[in-house]
Amino acid sequence: MPSTGQREYGVLPALDGALRGVVLVGAGEERYLDELARLAQTLGLEVLGEMEQARRDNAGYIGSGKRKELRELVREVGAGMVITDDELTASQARTLENDCDAPVVDRTELIIRIFHEHARDAPSKLQVELAELSYLLPRVRGMWRHLERLGGGAAGSAGSSGSSASGGRATRGPGEQQLEYDRRQIRARMERLKRRLAEEERSRAVRRSRLNSTETPRIALVGYTNAGKTTILNALSGAGRSTKDRLFETLETTTRLVEPTSGSYTTNGGDAGPREGAHRPAFTVTDTVGFIRKLPTQLVESFSSTLEAASDADILLLCADASSPRLDEEVNTVRETLASSSLSLNHIIQVMNKKDLLSEGDLTRIKARFPEAVFTDMHEGYEELLGKIYEAISSMRKRMEVLIPHEEYAEVARLYGAASIHSREERESGVLLDVSVPASMAGRYSRYLA
Ligand SMILES: Nc1nc2c(ncn2[C@@H]2O[C@H](COP(=O)(O)OP(=O)(O)OP(=O)(O)O)[C@@H](O)[C@H]2O)c(=O)[nH]1
Ligand SMILES: [Mg+2]
Secondary structure (H helix, E strand, O other), rough: OOOOOOOOOOOOOOOOHHEEEEEEEEEEOOOOOOHHHHHHHHHEEEEEEEEEEEEOOOOOOOOHHHHHHHHHHHHHHHHOEEEEEOOOOHHHHHHHHHHOOOOOHHHHHHHHHHHHHHOOOOOHHHHHHHHHHHHHHHHHHHHHHHHHOOOOOOOOOOOOOOOOOOOHHHOOOHHHHHHHHHHHHHHHHHHHHHHHHHHHHHHHHHHHHHHHHOOOEEEEEEEEOOHHHHHHHHHOOOOOOOOOOOOOOOOOOOOOOOOOOOOOOOOOOOOOOOOOOOEEEOOEEOOOOEEEEEEEEHHHHHHHHHHHHHHHHEEEOOOOHHHHHHHHHHHHHHHHHHHHOOOOOOEEEEEEOOOOHHHHHHHHHHHOOOOOOOEEOOOHHHHHHHHHHHHHHHEEEEEEEEEEEEEHHHHHHHEEEOOOEEEEEEEOEEEEEEEEHHHHHHHHHHHHEE
């Protein structure tokens, strides 16, 4: 198989350097070229032009007149590639490619490529490869030509024997037999990947059940891509996870333990700080893969761990980029996706991040619309957020005042880490504690009720 410069798990060839200048095309009532541009930039592409049409054309995405205009535009700005804001069928892509005389990449392929670039751990890589193959399968015929154009003639399709990958293919394309062979190879590879993912899923389920059996409250950070979830995880836990101004920077869930003394946050007295003798419980925070509107169905598997984390969580932090011009839609995309996966949304804390990018006027307006939200930025708001988290943890717990005899000190020690301790007082007969304990521990301590 010819070398395409792709990584070993890759299916789509690396984009040829000459194609890096692109023209974006959006058709239909819902068009989001600003977001498409950010997706393109995340891949290092340069947007040279844009074209929109309110009506979607069945044959070639945009109408035939527009396709001619597009051809002109592509030539005029010297673009190497066209990117559409919606997924195209193989025949729509072919029509558009022919008429505008440039390779066409649709929104789905673009997002899959970003996932490919950003996948770091083994499960993410498997999921991305599966997505690539399921995208490729119905497009095998067109792909030969498409891959060749994108990869500068060095295309090798997934699982292909490579026998027809050389010589003359540009004009003739592969024969029926070769196509059937390719499809069979792709399906076989997909089956293998699914089996491996199922194994991963089983071991993940074991890990989850182990985690779920502990008393430690679980918090999940979910939200639109680029909202600042990882930034908040780092701030709360002192983790040094990568945050970049790229879409889908995080492609794997990760869980950190936040202990009252850990992390880069400090409780410097003040109103939000705990009282004398008070002790806040530890909790775990899970960072997840971001959401996006019109999520390619091929990538749903990549979000399963996000949805799992969300459904396991006791408290959800819904993060939004408050400075986004499409704030409402982004909040709704996240809420609707969660609602449609029938999660119980008991404890939700809405976090409006990137407060520093808001004007006074916008801040006031958004506060009025989301009165319950906590506003954060890289410098402010984490104390308030922690306060809300502990409030939610307490509300899931039973508050009780207990007097534990000194000789049973081990029972006091057990409370630290698992319970919120609101106050502690040494008495002659023992330690008097005002605590909120997880419901599962309430029975154990009821014998000490003061
Ligand atoms: N100005 C400003 N930028 C922020 C703030 N929080 C995060 N950012 C930046 O926004 C970008 C995205 O932040 P991340 O924490 O990676 O966002 P994410 O939600 O984890 O994104 P994905 O993993 O891609 O879904 C980074 O460049 C951050 O530095 C903030 O409060 N203010
Ligand atoms: Mg992230």
